[in-house]
Amino acid sequence: MQNIIDYVNNNNNRYLEELKSFLAIPSISTDPERKSDMGKCADYLVEHLIRIGMQNVKVFPTEGHPIVYADWLHAAGSPTILIYGHYDVQPVEPLELWTSEPFIPTVRDDKIFARGATDDKGQVMIHLKSLEAFLKVRSELPLNVKMIIEGEEEIGSTHLEKFIKEHKELLSSDLVVISDTAMFAKGVPSVCYGLRGLSYMQIDLVGPNHDLHSGSYGGSIHNPIQALAEIIAGLHDRNGKVTIKGFYDDVRKVTAEERRAFRKLPWSDKKYAKSLGVKDLYGEKGYTTLERLWIRPTLECNGIWGGFTGDGAKTVIPSKASAKISMRLVPDQHPEKIASLFEKHIKSIVPKTVKVSVKNLHGGEPAITPIDSPGVRAAVEALRKGFGKKPLYQREGGSIPIVVQFKKLLGIDTVLLGFGLPDENAHAPDEFLTLENFFGGIRTVVHFYNELPIFMKE
């Protein structure tokens, strides 16, 4: 492997320049005025993939922005990975908060600043440069690679599901590899092996059949805002546990080993609270903060509205009040079952004084790639070699819908090999990527390509 690593090290400067040219294309997927830039960015990838030696390079048009595909499939007997990334970026407003122009990539303090630096162009480039290193030095890869880079991740991957469904054979593989997340902290390489799922509901309460004057009617009927507050207040008990009957029934027991692994991560509740501007944290008793975020299901109000919300004082008892409430799920909870438990629970506690309707707005399965699976073990070994340090295990509290889609539509687990950092301003002004992680990422991915076939054979 040393010749591959040498190639990477000898080409650092060129790699950085190429990253700059990729970042310079303003590929904002949500902006209709950037449509031609989106096409330019897809063309840039096509040219780049061909140049580094990838094959079957294709642009698949969609009703939105195109998906770029490439593969290299000559490692007979070796596993096949599907690398997923995206070339579209978030809008840049407010522009005045950027230190340098978002599409004039600028290096300061060993960081490269530009929109898309960490999310996700920088991480896509990590894979392109790793593939290049193998193909230029050895003229072959140690495993079969398929790659798709989409242009609509920042706008909900609108046309990706249809594309996957229509190209199941083309995309079939043994493992999905995604580099679009963050490591736990700077200098703390980590592998993320679990994501929470989601069940997103809406409650609508109706009290009186029209808005009432709170003077003439106040005291005679149950105000739907009050009834809604009573319902929401009752969804957690004194210990921060969700009170929905059966909510925890399917939660898979987490091993003592996993919980021990989390405790190795550098963490301070105090610093975390301070960074969020709160005096005290809150959550389910009996679990650390990271456990509450990663391995425990939770329930949050995402929105609430009812009555008069303008300036001043309008004396109304509203007819209606509503709330959006979502639950984060962990293995082996299922969004449909949780949605139905939620609806049943709400209907069982709603008072006779109001009418309720419960809507299921959205759901997503939790995802986990076991820490003893070949993919995760190869990632651990690659990170150790790439960063010269044993990586730690982590999970992520959010969902990555594409991970769930790959599992559901293609039956493939995902390894999340993210090289961003939590403070790199993804979606915000002054987005950057730490260059140490850009180059460490390339070294890691090179090792990952090499190690995976070994772990998969064991």
Add this chain to the structure above:
Amino acid sequence: MQNIIDYVNNNNNRYLEELKSFLAIPSISTDPERKSDMGKCADYLVEHLIRIGMQNVKVFPTEGHPIVYADWLHAAGSPTILIYGHYDVQPVEPLELWTSEPFIPTVRDDKIFARGATDDKGQVMIHLKSLEAFLKVRSELPLNVKMIIEGEEEIGSTHLEKFIKEHKELLSSDLVVISDTAMFAKGVPSVCYGLRGLSYMQIDLVGPNHDLHSGSYGGSIHNPIQALAEIIAGLHDRNGKVTIKGFYDDVRKVTAEERRAFRKLPWSDKKYAKSLGVKDLYGEKGYTTLERLWIRPTLECNGIWGGFTGDGAKTVIPSKASAKISMRLVPDQHPEKIASLFEKHIKSIVPKTVKVSVKNLHGGEPAITPIDSPGVRAAVEALRKGFGKKPLYQREGGSIPIVVQFKKLLGIDTVLLGFGLPDENAHAPDEFLTLENFFGGIRTVVHFYNELPIFMKE
């Protein structure tokens, strides 16, 4: 008094025609395009007041719409009343829901339909025609009368307070008489002797210092919507009592006689609930619905907002959540004291996990004119004679800010001698006034003018 009553009866048709001409003027105070109609309406009143024999008729311009003043002050040794009314009306939209044009007054089924029929032009006309009857038949009134008719009641009486403050001497009197409310029900003449006050607050909670992703952060901090729901849910106990410490301390005990009087009013909880479309009523245990509306202080949420309130599913933990909460007050509660108890209570229960700010948006004193006061006794006697039926006592759950202003600025109690009915569509399409109450109102007011000096001498 028979000759006065005969005059009224003999002039019914003309009175009705004059009411029609008053109602035909589209005096919508909120509509800038009706500014000249507002002037026309004030001129109409001036001409009318002069014609019936009132004196010192004046138009006081304000920065908004003018106030019309008139008096007759030759009843030496008799008390002076200040009659208040308003000539402005609500907008008429949605026009398509009117059976006849809002400004083409039309009689159907012994009701006169027009915008302003019950609120308040019809009731102003009741006083004009009562004054006329005395002045035409006897060339004098049995008491001294001052009258102000404003043009901004429907837009918050914006310039009235300044006018009162600048004309304290001109307006000084023994009793204010307002006919701008409703009787309890058709065929149930009643006198309203109490109004609730108001303390209107806003609570703003701040949790994390910015909106968070509910996946990445859900389970670690106290969601401000949840904290707000917990606060609101705790503001009533299981018996529907407000839990704010000291909230009920200043509530004046209501006599058994008053509570008995309320029970004489025709009332059905079932019908009331049905009319509002609710299965069950709600409120403080130990009190009837009317008692809860009239003699008990209450607390209502008038508005709540926080987080994502659009269509679909956005996974946010909001930084902020807010609610508008108002309390209806009864004698001898004071809005400033209640506001301060509220603030103290909220600050004492707010958890450490969020920051709270409490704002006092608005307050109004409760008002009561004791049922054994000369004004109320004269009203009872006048209603008995005017409608041939013993009237009942009622209060009103809402506030009438002008009543509080007269008390505060001039030190004068008000008698509410309302001749509308609760179902006459004030502020809605097809507003009407029941003609039986228009003529019964004139007979009542004639008797009231006559009786008041007698009761005040006792």
